Amino acid sequence: MLEYTEKIREISKQLLKDCKVDMVIGFRKGTIPMMNEPTFIKSANEVGQLVWDSNCGINLANYLTNRKENIGIIAKGCDSRNICVHLVENKIKREQLHIIGVPCKGMIDKRKIAALFEKEILKVEENGEKIVVEGDGTVKVFEKKDVLQENCAICIHRNPVIYDDLVGDLVEEQKDVDRYEDVRKIEAMAPDQKWSHFDDLLKDCIRCYACRNACPLCYCPTCFVDESRPQWVGKSIDPTDTRTFHFLRAYHCAGRCTDCGACERACPVGIKVRTFTKKLEKDVKELFNFEAGLDPDVRPPLDVYKTQDPEDFIK
């Protein structure tokens, strides 16, 4: 995917030169291995800062919320789906956007690589489908497919669903992917098993809200956990409050979540936050045959009433 960088710069330069956009939102090279930083470019002379590689996992749709400018935005499959969600939810207008679509082959999981490498990682380079990791006198080569973020490994919408330009040929979508193997495992658990599974999952949470804030869906002016009149949720690290935050946040994302993985990627203590959102994604798929963010003209199922909606729950 490295070859995308030149194309991104070229398109961005032209857009800025022609004053078609006020800024381009993309990534600049990070200061540590396996990290890039979201940035904005306002001048055609600065497009050289823009980069693309397998460390662009942050969902850039998060940076569009309520902006007033005309914006060029780099969008991989999931970003483009969240742009659709933003369009449906009136968080940005289509005419404000020039979407530079990136056919994506997945982002690498820095935690997985760190765990496999064991020593401190000083340098990570991509070479086609290989990821070369160096540090402390050791070099290890990984196959990219083995170190993908979990959401990328099961992604079925790698190509942008909406775009004005493409930086490369569309990639082949992954077929026969079992998206919900992990959810089914939890569904099969007995209630007490589930309880301890979730407790264990959340035991390290420090309530920093990185998961929520990295999520393009979480744009409420005041989140329910921050509300103080009335105060719905306690602010300590009491497990009840921590659970309430995670469970409720997941429900707020039902039918809207694109499984971009930004929440999990952002978590400083490695909580598998997607466990919650994926269950809701699965339910929405099964009940309404709906996947979020595929069409900017279709409102999410929990937002509309249809006579065919399932009503088995009414006894």
Add this chain to the structure above:
Amino acid sequence: MYTRHKILRILSNNDKIDREKPFFKKTYKGQRTIHLAKIEADGMKVLKIKKEDWAKGLEKIGESCRLLGPLKDGEFHNFKELGRGELPDFNFQNTRLSPKSIVYPQSEKMFDYTLDQNDPDHDILKEAEKNYSSQVVMGIRPCDAKAFSLVKLNFDSPEYKDIYWLKRFESTTLVGLACHNPCSSCFCTSAGTGPFHSEALDMLLVQEQDRFLAQILTEKGEALAKIAGWTIEAGSNAQEQITTMKESAEGRITSFISGENLKNKSAMEIYEEPYWEDVSFSCINCGTCTYLCPTCWCFDVQDETCGNCGIRIRNWDSCMYPLFSLHGSGHNPRGQKLQRVRQRFMHKLKYFLDKYDEGIQCVGCGRCVRYCPVNIDIRRVCELMNRSEACPVTI
């Protein structure tokens, strides 16, 4: 579940009892506390602790007080209480969370109260029972220990004493573990500390193949060595050995910040720089940097009531959250993320320096660099702030 209510009186045990305790006498009279009673360099003792004496010593310490050390749980290390016979795991560069919570828990109960009108104590805040018995932190990194002395400037000022923090700090013995292989993102040597920095420690352990050299730095450290039964003095060249290893570890630091101009630049000049828009753009306003930081000390006070019973607690807070500075009137002086991001860096690298003249409020542990979800790097920001003249933003 949580209700607002009127508290009429605060009954503090401190008013009646605690001032009699030695802790208060010490701090109020401005005497140096035991913790800071450093042993002069020429009288500094170096012990050697053999492997077999290590476990035995820890066992003895564990019998007399709470013992904490780094343990790996899942993918990273954190400080945890060690069970009987459990050894700290020193196979780590540093813990994911800083050890600040040992002295300053993320959530801490301060008062209990009841709203039951039939209870004679209704609407009275009663100081919560606390355990301030001695605790020993085994294997804290020198940078994280130094962070306690920076935080102390705030929690133990001539005007204000934070009794909770201070009491727990006083009852804590800090045994450092020298850093032989600092992380590539550590910049401790340019942040006023270092891999063997002993300033805030009571004892410094230096790992050597199958033994430790233990530098005794305070009376507290000396007392601890006695409890542990670590009495064998290392050879006369031990100090020299430590110095050599210290220099070699310092040589392995590859990351630096420059702050030489920060002191003389005007705060307003830095405050109004155009680069803050660029610096703050990617910030998602989460609390990762502040919660992982060993020197961030801000807190929020909350009342939580369940039925008629309630507690007043204080929780870590973060200047990255919009709610942090929201006034009762509804006005928010830092309503925009640019203002919040700027506040964090200005506080760490400028206001703190100006207020205390004790360096910056950062020990260079690198946690915020490594775990910021969007890669905002304090080293880069410091470089921008330190520039002696206006430059283009790009670096």
